[in-house]
Amino acid sequence: MGQHLPLVAAGSTGAELTAGQEGATIRRSVLPGGVRVLTEQMPGLRSATVGAWVGVGSRDETDGHHGSTHFLEHLLFKGTPRRSALDIAEAFDAVGGEANAATGKEHTCYYARVLDDDLAMAVDVIGDMVTSARLDPDELETERGVILEEIAMTEDDPGEVVHERFAAAVLGSHPLGRPIGGTPESIRAVPRDAVVEHYRWHYRPETLVVAAAGGVDHDVLVKQVGEVLAEGGWDLDPDAVPRERRSDAAESDGVRTEPxxxxxxxxxxxxxxxxxxxxxxxxxxxxxxxxxxxxxxxxxxxxxxxxxxxxxxxxxxxxxxxxxxxxxxxxxxxxxxxxxxxxxxxxxxxxxxxxxxxxxxxxxxxxxxxxxxxxxxxxxxxxxxxxxxxxxxxxxxxxxxxxxxxxxxxxxxxxxxxxxxxxxxxxxxxxxxxxxxxxxxx
Known part of the structure; x- marks a missing residue:
């Protein structure tokens, strides 16, 4: 049986052998820049899933930036200096892999599932997207229309509507009460400069967690992550530490106190x-x-x-x-x-x-x-x-x-x-x- 892992206490660089269960091995490293890499090696599995988790969600948006987090989820697939949007799509299609992303209220994840032999490619592509998104003005305007259509689709689903309105009814003006995807008004209003600013402020080494499970070698992945982040131009300060985890203290500002x-x-x-x-x-x-x-x-x-x-x-x-x-x-x-x-x-x-x-x-x-x-x-x-x-x-x-x-x-x-x-x-x-x-x- 494995052991309990107090992740918040680990702040040193280098790999730490942690818990194992059912024959799997879990390891964690903190890289220069404060990037964290976690792996779970699952014996006998020929596939692997890797995710780049950025510690930013819709609750972290400030005035003038509402909708930026979800905007970035779309835009990161639209190309980098090294790859076009088609190059990104073809890279995964060519190996039968799957790539996608999800925006939450407190984090955003870009992930891919591939054969273990193709994991290096997945890490390179996702790392390139996270560090070097072009955020092209024309692509941004195209995605503005796509996101508005996505919001309209959600508004046509009464099950989605009731859950979104319930969160707003209970949490009021608290940031957690806002819809993850933004509103039509916020998506139409947010300028490209605000999206770029949101990207540069939150997509940084100290906010990034790379997690992988399946047929994965921890030491090899750590090396690959370090290389792709350096190639992306991120400042990997050896003295930097991960951004502190969100406070557990109750936050009640804006939460409704009446039925x-x-x-x-x-x-x-x-x-x-x-x-x-x-x-x-x-x-x-x-x-x-x-x-x-x-x-x-x-x-x-x-x-x-x-x-x-x-x-x-x-x-x-x-x-x-x-x-x-x-x-x-x-x-x-x-x-x-x-x-x-x-x-x-x-x-x-x-x-x-x-x-x-x-x-x-x-x-x-x-x-x-x-x-x-x-x-x-x-x-x-x-x-x-x-x-x-x-x-x-x-x-x-x-x-x-x-x-x-x-x-x-x-x-x-x-x-x-x-x-x-x-x-x-x-x-x-x-x-x-x-x-x-x-x-x-x-």
């Missing part, structure tokens, strides 16, 4: 509704109790929401609970999609189930079943190199620690019924917001 109700009118057949409140931060000690609570309340077909609202009453096809943790803040919500005339009834039932959990707790059978569900999901979710790569990146940037599968399972199994009831009571006592999306009248 909120919002109705968004859309001409659709089914209404979408979320009722919820603030949740736990990503590093809250109660996050494992939250996973159990979520499993019991709305995490599967045996959950209370599913059984009560769908199976017993037939009021909805989809219903579930969810929890999102960020630095210092989180969200917790109950969702259902149902006939518009039934929205109020379904909302009352969801609230009643949360309050019943807060008052009466969970049974021993529910606790045992949820622990089994979460344990199986955790192990099955780490069966591929992509999920293992993501685990490394998030551990470094968000959690500040990397736990082995065995330790994570132990923390889940340590949750008690009292832990769940106390957390449910806390959540049920918080200001509650309700957001509905559907064909409602004035």
């Amino acid at each position: 909120t109700e919002l109705t968004v009118r859309r001409q659709v057949e089914q209404a979408n509704v979320i009722v919820g409140t603030t949740g736990l931060s990503a590093t809250d000690d109660r996050r494992f109790a939250m996973t159990v609570l979520n499993a019991v309340l709305g995490g599967g077909m045996s959950s209370r929401l599913f059984q009560e609202i769908r199976e017993r009453r037939g009021l909805a096809y989809a219903t579930y609970s969810f929890a999102q943790g960020h630095g210092g803040l989180g969200l917790f919500g109950l969702y259902a999609g149902c006939t518009p005339a039934r929205v109020d009834d379904v909302t009352e039932l969801m609230v009643a189930e949360l309050e019943r959990l807060a008052d009466g707790g969970i049974t021993d059978a529910e606790l045992e079943r949820s622990v089994g569900q979460l344990s199986g999901g955790l192990v099955l979710g780490l069966e591929d190199s992509g999920s293992r790569m993501s685990r490394l990146g998030k551990a470094e940037l968000v959690l500040g620690e990397l736990t082995t599968v065995d330790e994570s399972l132990a923390r889940i199994r340590a949750v008690t019924a009292d832990d769940v009831r106390e957390l449910a009571a806390d959540l049920a006592s918080r200001p509650r917001s309700i957001v509905r999306v559907g064909p409602f009248g004035e």
